[in-house]
Amino acid sequence: MALSRAEREKFLAEPHVAALSVDAGPGRAPLTVPIWYQYEPGGDVWIMTGRDSRKNRLIQEAGRFSLMADRQEPTVRYVSVEGPVVETVPATEELLRELSARYLPAGAVDSYVAYSLAHHGEQVVVRMRPARWVSSDLGAVSDYGPDAAGPA
Numbered sequence: 704m705a706l707s708r709a710e711r712e713k714f715l716a717e718p719h720v721a722a723l724s725v726d727a728g729p730g731r732a733p734l735t736v737p738i739w740y741q742y743e744p745g746g747d748v749w750i751m752t753g754r755d756s757r758k759n760r761l762i763q764e765a766g767r768f769s770l771m772a773d774r775q776e777p778t779v780r781y782v783s784v785e786g787p788v789v790e791t792v793p794a795t796e797e798l799l800r801e802l803s804a805r806y807l808p809a810g811a812v813d814s815y816v817a818y819s820l821a822h823h824g825e826q827v828v829v830r831m832r833p834a835r836w837v838s839s840d841l842g843a844v845s846d847y848g849p850d851a852a853g854p855a
Contacts, residue, residue: 706838711782712744714838718805719772723750725758726765734761739806740770747830748784751794751802754825762788762829770831779841786834794826 706714721740724733736758742748748770752759762768769785799819803812819826 704840706780706782706840708836709744710840711836711838712742714780715742715748715770715772715782715784716744717772719774720806721770721772723758723768723770725761725768727761728764734758738770739802740772741802741805747789747832748786749828749830751799751826751828753823754793754827759791759827759829763791768829768831775844778843781839783837784831784833784835786832788829789832790828790830792828792830794828796820798828799826 718739720737722735723738723740724735727734734757738750738752740748740750750770752762767785767787769783771781771783773779773781796816800812800816803815803819807815
């Protein structure tokens with residue numbers, strides 16, 4: 704069953720590791736990689752990546768990308784969002800800290816930020832405006848057991 708706008712935005716605002724996909728050019732399948740992201744309902748999605756990374760180059764060439772976040776419990780649910788890049792700016796330590804705190808335990812954030820600043824090179828923040836959404840809640844895994852009738 705498709706999610707309502709409020710449900711899909713709330714789900715995307717949760718800290719899921721997303722799959723990012725971007726056109727990789729003629730004769731190639733899309734580049735699809737796991738990524739941390741940030742989103743607040745009604746706003747833009749943003750990611751952080753290496754300024755000179757293949758991912759960033761492809762995103763800038765395509766001018767758009769998509770993210771898909773999912774979970775298995777308590778029900779199988781996913782949200783996919785696609786849209787145009789609206790801004791690419793140099794990353795800041797403040798934004799790195801915000802993104803890291805979304806995914807890491809509080810005690811690990813300072814160490815990760817220090818490591819990232821020392822070893823990951825120049826980073827950029829890429830903002831995408833959600834334009835197309837696909838979402839669904841497929842029910843509990845137990846609904847599809849050997850005695851279940853399956854989805855209606």
